[in-house]
Amino acid sequence: MWSFRHWRRRRILARSAVSKGEWRRAEESLPLLESLTDDERHRLREWATLFLHEKSLEGVQGLTIDGDAARRIALQACLPILHLDFDWLRGWTSVVIYPDAFVVDHEEMDSAGVVHRVREARSGESWDRGPLIISAADVDAGRQRDAYNVILHEIAHKLDALNGVADGFPPLHGDMQPEAWTRAFTRAFEDINQRLDAGQETLLDPYAAEAPEEFFAVATETFFEVPERLAEAYPDVFEQLARFYRVWSLKRS
Numbered sequence: 001m002w003s004f005r006h007w008r009r010r011r012i013l014a015r016s017a018v019s020k021g022e023w024r025r026a027e028e029s030l031p032l033l034e035s036l037t038d039d040e041r042h043r044l045r046e047w048a049t050l051f052l053h054e055k056s057l058e059g060v061q062g063l064t065i066d067g068d069a070a071r072r073i074a075l076q077a078c079l080p081i082l083h084l085d086f087d088w089l090r091g092w093t094s095v096v097i098y099p100d101a102f103v104v105d106h107e108e109m110d111s112a113g114v115v116h117r118v119r120e121a122r123s124g125e126s127w128d129r130g131p132l133i134i135s136a137a138d139v140d141a142g143r144q145r146d147a148y149n150v151i152l153h154e155i156a157h158k159l160d161a162l163n164g165v166a167d168g169f170p171p172l173h174g175d176m177q178p179e180a181w182t183r184a185f186t187r188a189f190e191d192i193n194q195r196l197d198a199g200q201e202t203l204l205d206p207y208a209a210e211a212p213e214e215f216f217a218v219a220t221e222t223f224f225e226v227p228e229r230l231a232e233a234y235p236d237v238f239e240q241l242a243r244f245y246r247v248w249s250l251k252r253s
């Protein structure tokens with residue numbers, strides 16, 4: 001069946017001026033992508049090409065984003081939707097990149113005088129239809145497999161917000177069971193909070209305990225960066241994310 005969307009995408013892809021060498025250079029700088037198959041790599045390049053066409057990348061405070069940086073952003077932003085569809089990134093167009101990390105990775109002191117690391121874009125509305133806000137440091141974060149990747153984190157919030165507000169419950173596929181999702185995430189969220197209350201170490205970044213939507217975003221980072229750690233900590237959550245992202249190839253151990 002002829003589809004305008006499909007035709008339009010083909011045309012954008014055909015007109016892309018990015019060479020294979022340029023894609024390869026961007027991919028090789030991101031160990032996160034090492035385990036992709038050739039087919040997956042090909043598809044990720046297509047999504048990233050559409051991303052660069054549809055989204056505007058704006059450096060602020062004097063920061064300029066060169067082609068390499070833009071491609072690294074696009075590849076990381078499209079990784080979560082690799083096995084979904086580009087349409088999952090609908091509803092927002094701009095990516096704002098600050099030179100410095102503190103805008104999205106700053107410290108705040110609470111009423112008890114305790115300093116917390118906060119890695120949110122400052123405004124809550126940026127989760128809905130507003131820009132994706134990251135820092136230049138985040139663009140390179142995919143260079144280490146350390147379960148920390150703000151691009152993946154913010155994209156998870158975007159996917160989560162597709163069915164309303166970001167609340168840790170994104171639109172699930174028809175073959176998924178909402179009860180299974182809720183059960184897995186509720187148990188894991190309670191577990192990490194209990195561990196932190198008891199002063200124990202946690203396998204996931206403690207930031208996951210902030211709120212259900214943060215748990216989902218942090219779990220997403222861990223799922224793509226160090227899947228075996230998520231599978232060890234919360235196998236049911238791993239299973240749900242594998243179903244949601246339709247990724248079955250990640251290592252569980």
Ligand SMILES: [Zn+2]
Nearest residue numbers: 119120214217
């Ligand atoms: Zn967050």
